[in-house]
Amino acid sequence: MRDPSLQLTGSLHASDTDVVRKGLLGAIMPALVALRAIITRESLRFVRQRSRFVAALVRPLLWLVVFAAGFRAALGLSITPPYQTYTTYEVYIVPGLCGMILLFNGMQSSLSLVYDRELGSMRLLLTSPLPRWWLLICRLLASTLISILQVYVFLSVTAIYGIRFSPLGYLVLLPALLVTGMMLGGLGLALSSAIKQLENFAGVMNFVIFPMFFLSTALYPLWKMAESSELLHDICTLNPFTQAVELIRFALYGSFNGVALMWTCIAAVVFLALSVWGYDPARGLTRRKT
Amino acid sequence: MTGLSVQNLSYAYGTKQALDDVSFHVPSGAFCALLGPNGAGKSTLFGLLTRLFTSPQGRIEIAGQDMARNPRNALKNIGVVFQQPTLDLDLSVQLNLTYFAALHGLSGKLARSRADAALDRLNMRDRSKETVRDLNGGHRRRLEIARCLIHRPKVLLLDEPTVGLDTTTRRAITDYVHDLSVNDGLTVLWATHLTDEVQNSDQLVILHKGLVLETGTCSTIRGAIPLNDHFLNRTGTDA
Numbered sequence: 001m002r003d004p005s006l007q008l009t010g011s012l013h014a015s016d017t018d019v020v021r022k023g024l025l026g027a028i029m030p031a032l033v034a035l036r037a038i039i040t041r042e043s044l045r046f047v048r049q050r051s052r053f054v055a056a057l058v059r060p061l062l063w064l065v066v067f068a069a070g071f072r073a074a075l076g077l078s079i080t081p082p083y084q085t086y087t088t089y090e091v092y093i094v095p096g097l098c099g100m101i102l103l104f105n106g107m108q109s110s111l112s113l114v115y116d117r118e119l120g121s122m123r124l125l126l127t128s129p130l131p132r133w134w135l136l137i138c139r140l141l142a143s144t145l146i147s148i149l150q151v152y153v154f155l156s157v158t159a160i161y162g163i164r165f166s167p168l169g170y171l172v173l174l175p176a177l178l179v180t181g182m183m184l185g186g187l188g189l190a191l192s193s194a195i196k197q198l199e200n201f202a203g204v205m206n207f208v209i210f211p212m213f214f215l216s217t218a219l220y221p222l223w224k225m226a227e228s229s230e231l232l233h234d235i236c237t238l239n240p241f242t243q244a245v246e247l248i249r250f251a252l253y254g255s256f257n258g259v260a261l262m263w264t265c266i267a268a269v270v271f272l273a274l275s276v277w278g279y280d281p282a283r284g285l286t287r288r289k290t
Numbered sequence: 291m292t293g294l295s296v297q298n299l300s301y302a303y304g305t306k307q308a309l310d311d312v313s314f315h316v317p318s319g320a321f322c323a324l325l326g327p328n329g330a331g332k333s334t335l336f337g338l339l340t341r342l343f344t345s346p347q348g349r350i351e352i353a354g355q356d357m358a359r360n361p362r363n364a365l366k367n368i369g370v371v372f373q374q375p376t377l378d379l380d381l382s383v384q385l386n387l388t389y390f391a392a393l394h395g396l397s398g399k400l401a402r403s404r405a406d407a408a409l410d411r412l413n414m415r416d417r418s419k420e421t422v423r424d425l426n427g428g429h430r431r432r433l434e435i436a437r438c439l440i441h442r443p444k445v446l447l448l449d450e451p452t453v454g455l456d457t458t459t460r461r462a463i464t465d466y467v468h469d470l471s472v473n474d475g476l477t478v479l480w481a482t483h484l485t486d487e488v489q490n491s492d493q494l495v496i497l498h499k500g501l502v503l504e505t506g507t508c509s510t511i512r513g514a515i516p517l518n519d520h521f522l523n524r525t526g527t528d529a
Contacts, residue, residue, distance in 0.1 A: 030395025037392030041378065041385075048380045120374035127340045128393035129365040135393075281344045 034130050035138045042142035056105060056150050060097035061157060068093050082253040091163055095249035096218025098151045098173075099241060102181045105150065107209050109143035110188030110195075126279070133276045140189055140272070144181030151177055168254040176251035179264050180244040186271030193278025216242040217249075240267035292318040292354050293477045294339075294445050299348030301334055308334040310500040312348070316479055316493055318444070321471040323488040323508070324481040326497035327525055332481040333373060335497070336449045339479070340370050353444040353477070366394070369438030373449040373481075377422045377430055377437075383409070384418040387437050394441035401440075408436035412466075428459035435463065439470075445477045446470065452487065460487070468492075485518040498525045 046053065068090040113122060125135050155170065165173075191204055213219075215232070216239050226233040236242050243263035250257035277283070294316040301309040309331045316322040326332050337343050339350060341361055350357035355364040377386050387405035391397070396404060409415040412432045422430060431451055438446065448467065452460040464480075464487045471478045480487070488494060488508050496503040496511070503524050504511050512520045 033392045033395050033397040036397075037389050041381070041389050044381060044385070045378070120372055120376040121378060123340070123342060123372055123374070124376045124390065125393065126342055127365060127368070127370055129362045130393070130395075131362070281341050282346075283343075 031130055031134055034128065034135070035141070038125075038135075038138040039142040039145060042139075042146060046146050052108070053150065056101055056108075057154060057157070059104065060100050060154055063093065063097055063100070064090060064158065064161070082250045082255040082257075090161075092221070093219060094155075094158055094163055095252055096216070096245050098154065098177070098248050098252075099180060099216070099218055099245040100213060101151050101154060102144075102147050102177065102184050102244075103209060103213060103241060105143065105147035106181065106184030106186075106188040107191075107205060108188075109140075109147075109185055110192035111205075113139070113189065113192040126281075132279060132281070136189060136275055136279060137272070140182060140185045140275075144178060144185050147181050147185075148174070148177045165252050166254055169252045172251045172254050172256075173248065176247045176261075179261065179268060180248060183240060183244060183264050183268035183271060186268055186275055189275035190271050190278050193275055212239060212241045215239050216245055218242075218245050240264065243267070292444070293320065294322075294353075294479055295349075295351040296335075296339075297349040297351075299335070299338060299345060299350065301331075301338060301345045301347075303334075308500050309338075309345075312497070312500070312502050314495045314502060314505045316477055318353075318477050319471060319475040320493050321468055321478045321480065321489070321491075322493035322495060324479055324495050324497060325483065325485065325488060325521060326481070327483050329499075330483075330497040330525075331500040332483075332497060333449055334500075336370070336372070336447060336481065339447055340368060341365060366441070367444045369441070369443035369446045369476075371431075371434045371438050371446075371448040371451045373451075373453060375430060375434065377434060379423040380421060382419055382421055383414065383425070383433060386422055386433065387418075387440060390437045391440050396441060404440045408440050411439075412436045428455055428463075431455060431459070431463060435467065443476070445479070447479050449481045450483070451480070452482070452484070460484075485516075485521050488517060496521065496524060 071089050125139070126132060128135060151173075152170075155165075155173075158164075187208070191208065195204060215236050217225075217236065218241070222233060222236060222242070225236050240263060243260040244267075246257055247260040247264050250260065296315070297313050299309055299312045300307070312331070312335065314322075324332055324335070338345055339352070339357075341357060341364070344358070350364070352364040353367040355367060357364045378389070381389070384402075384405055387408060388401045391401035391404055406415060406418070409418055412435065414429065414432060414436065417425070417429070422433065425433065435448075435451070446467065451467075452463055455463070467478055467480060468489060470476045482488070490507075490509045492508045493506070494508045494511050495505050508517060511517075
């Protein structure tokens with residue numbers, strides 16, 4: 001006996017008006033439709049995971065309120081660009097904490113990619129007829145936009161706390177966050193292509209996130225590092241996260257740091273290229289036996 | 291050549307040969323069962339057919355499109371249901387469908403009407419607002435089948451789609467996909483290790499340890515003996 005609820009009803013090719021777009025628009029529209037869908041999906045997932053949002057906000061706030069309060073007395077900061085005057089430690093670490101949100105989210109997004117792959121929804125994305133590099137960029141852009149939203153929420157809280165920037169600073173910050181988010185997300189994407197199992201991810205977090213964060217200017221200025229060790233100073237200078245934090249720092253004060261922008265862009269392109277290479281079907285990194 | 295064609299396809303995970311010179315052809319509009327025990331290489335074959343990964347050896351043609359030369363055109367013609375569920379459990383039924391439609395470039399009214407039509411065909415329209423997490427296993431599978439039809443593919447690939455379902459639901463879904471082949475002219479490749487899902491008139495490919503043991507219609511291959519016995523004889527594995 002056949003299940004009556006599964007009887008065929010109507011034709012698969014029921015009439016609807018197929019919109020056939022030709023030329024350049026026909027090539028671009030499907031890509032934009034997919035971009036919008038991927039951003040919408042990631043946003044909805046984010047809204048449904050409120051704990052993720054709270055965690056992302058609590059982490060930098062704890063650093064600001066607890067860590068910075070303790071360090072204020074211990075750490076003296078000299079007047080270096082973009083600062084025009086003496087700066088308290090709380091004010092100094094805000095750009096680094098913005099970077100921290102992007103860094104943790106970039107890595108968390110790559111963790112969700114590994115998770116997606118384990119669950120299978122990544123397969124759905126990768127079997128779309130759109131170019132794979134475009135699909136990866138869409139995914140990256142979606143997670144970056146969510147991270148940026150979190151940074152602005154964090155800055156709203158810091159404003160209530162008493163650390164405020166000029167309207168121009170908040171505005172100029174946006175492209176800086178976009179570049180930084182794409183760079184860090186690209187790194188996460190490249191890592192996710194190399195991670196076969198979710199269990200391996202914790203190790204990567206420890207070996208990537210913490211060194212990147214602590215060996216940067218997020219918590220201490222470069223000159224302070226140089227005082228303790230030239231080697232540490234050099235490592236910090238080479239760390240792309242340092243450049244990203246400086247880009248954010250200058251942007252928050254309405255200034256432009258060309259060197260930081262250049263290095264962040266270069267790192268973004270390199271990481272993105274690595275992830276496209278990592279997800280190349282001929283490399284077989286996405287293959288998983290089920 | 292339309293339908294689905296696989297020629298001299300080989301694939302290895304390191305030193306372990308998963309597929310060895312696999313060749314078969316499924317004519318347009320035919321239902322072909324890919325029968326093989328666990329570990330036969332079915333999921334590897336599906337990975338290659340959906341371009342999750344590629345092999346330097348062999349050729350795949352989907353509805354006349356060469357997978358290596360025109361991957362995007364080949365993928366446009368494929369509707370796939372993987373063995374692992376690929377639904378977003380936290381999103382509604384409708385959002386899952388419109389998300390998939392968007393990945394195939396369909397948006398707005400067109401995407402919604404296709405999603406509604408797909409749900410109508412499986413009598414699930416009234417559940418379109420529910421989150422997938424609230425659906426049972428059978429309905430989730432139905433939804434995945436509905437979803438893979440949205441972009442009107444010519445070839446359906448289903449990798450053990452009835453795993454974990456009860457007998458009645460399993461039968462219903464098997465019959466439904468057979469109907470899609472007969473009534474709508476879809477070419478179907480249905481991977482399974484369960485011989486009761488294969489009908490006499492179906493095309494059959496028996497895969498074992500990465501090798502194609504037999505191809506032909508089910509009735510010709512099994513002859514007078516039950517398919518399960520024949521399968522057991524050929525593979526030494528109880529289906």
